Amino acid sequence: MTPALSPSLFRVRRFSPRGGTIHATWPGLRRWGAVTLLALTSGFWVPVQAQTSPAVQPASRTVNEWLTRMHEASRQRAYIGTLVVSAGSSMSASKIWHVCDGSQQMERIDTLTGAARTTIRRNSEVITFVPETRTALVEKRDSLGVFPDFLRASTNLIPQYYESREVGVQRVAGHLADMVEILPRDDLRFGYRIWSEQQTGLVVKLQTLGEQGSVLEQVAFSELQLDAPVSMDKLKKLMKDTRGYEVLRPALKKTTPEAEGWRLKESVPGFSPMSCHTRDAGSPQPPGTAPMQWVFSDGLASVSLFVEPFDPQRHAQESVAVVGATHSVSRRVGDYWVTALGEVPAQTLRRFASALERAR
Numbered sequence: 001m002t003p004a005l006s007p008s009l010f011r012v013r014r015f016s017p018r019g020g021t022i023h024a025t026w027p028g029l030r031r032w033g034a035v036t037l038l039a040l041t042s043g044f045w046v047p048v049q050a051q052t053s054p055a056v057q058p059a060s061r062t063v064n065e066w067l068t069r070m071h072e073a074s075r076q077r078a079y080i081g082t083l084v085v086s087a088g089s090s091m092s093a094s095k096i097w098h099v100c101d102g103s104q105q106m107e108r109i110d111t112l113t114g115a116a117r118t119t120i121r122r123n124s125e126v127i128t129f130v131p132e133t134r135t136a137l138v139e140k141r142d143s144l145g146v147f148p149d150f151l152r153a154s155t156n157l158i159p160q161y162y163e164s165r166e167v168g169v170q171r172v173a174g175h176l177a178d179m180v181e182i183l184p185r186d187d188l189r190f191g192y193r194i195w196s197e198q199q200t201g202l203v204v205k206l207q208t209l210g211e212q213g214s215v216l217e218q219v220a221f222s223e224l225q226l227d228a229p230v231s232m233d234k235l236k237k238l239m240k241d242t243r244g245y246e247v248l249r250p251a252l253k254k255t256t257p258e259a260e261g262w263r264l265k266e267s268v269p270g271f272s273p274m275s276c277h278t279r280d281a282g283s284p285q286p287p288g289t290a291p292m293q294w295v296f297s298d299g300l301a302s303v304s305l306f307v308e309p310f311d312p313q314r315h316a317q318e319s320v321a322v323v324g325a326t327h328s329v330s331r332r333v334g335d336y337w338v339t340a341l342g343e344v345p346a347q348t349l350r351r352f353a354s355a356l357e358r359a360r
Contacts, residue, residue: 334358
């Protein structure tokens, strides 16, 4: 896995610029999780019992008030930090520089583990430099995946499907943080345990919770400098400097499921359609033949439906896969292969996959 675009982001799936398959980027890091061992060895873990109150505290903020505070902090703060992500036995780390001037946000992320890459974002414009292949991937993203995803879903719906409770206070990367749990009201979504820096509201640690509160994924700063002197002009120059790199621009075409001949025969509670794209091959294609991505969100969790023509060489068996909090369910639908992917329980993805049908 590659690191995310910001500590408050969740994963994003994109079509491969070279065609055929799809690839994942960790924008999220858009959702987080981990093991106690990682926290102990990375030096930012403090025992809960030493830092938190013995009982859950009465909520001083509603779930929307907590999430709005976190959302605004992620859009307004300047900081430099090292972010550690873990899911199961996998671990990755990234260095992040983030700055904003009120109208523009810029961010640079350098991977510290795995394959070297640098991602620079200015608002919805994103470029990822891969030194090993000397390629630079340029993308335009309608949604940046900021946690929570208020830009793409109604905050009024979130309390119907989630509730909040305050747990106490802990130190994360040297900063005091309020701990709050955002818990689902049904079994179609996961919960979150979030550490929100007390003065700014910035999310400094986040766990994705499965059944009985088990930690599926974790993201946390191991070091963090708030209000850091990050130069937006310097980041702009780095973003434009593609000398020596082959620049790749995936040709994505905005469309609708109906135009591609697809529909959901029944909706999944809480999830609203956000966007739909196909990969543009550069020449006219009959509806339904270009790989399609249809994205849904409930404001916190997201689900992508990927549809492509069935290929017996690649699509041999229907399957379920799990990596941390990310599940995927794949199945054949007539002459097509459907993959439902998201940071939600497998049964939620099965409902999406089973509800998808050809409209004509």
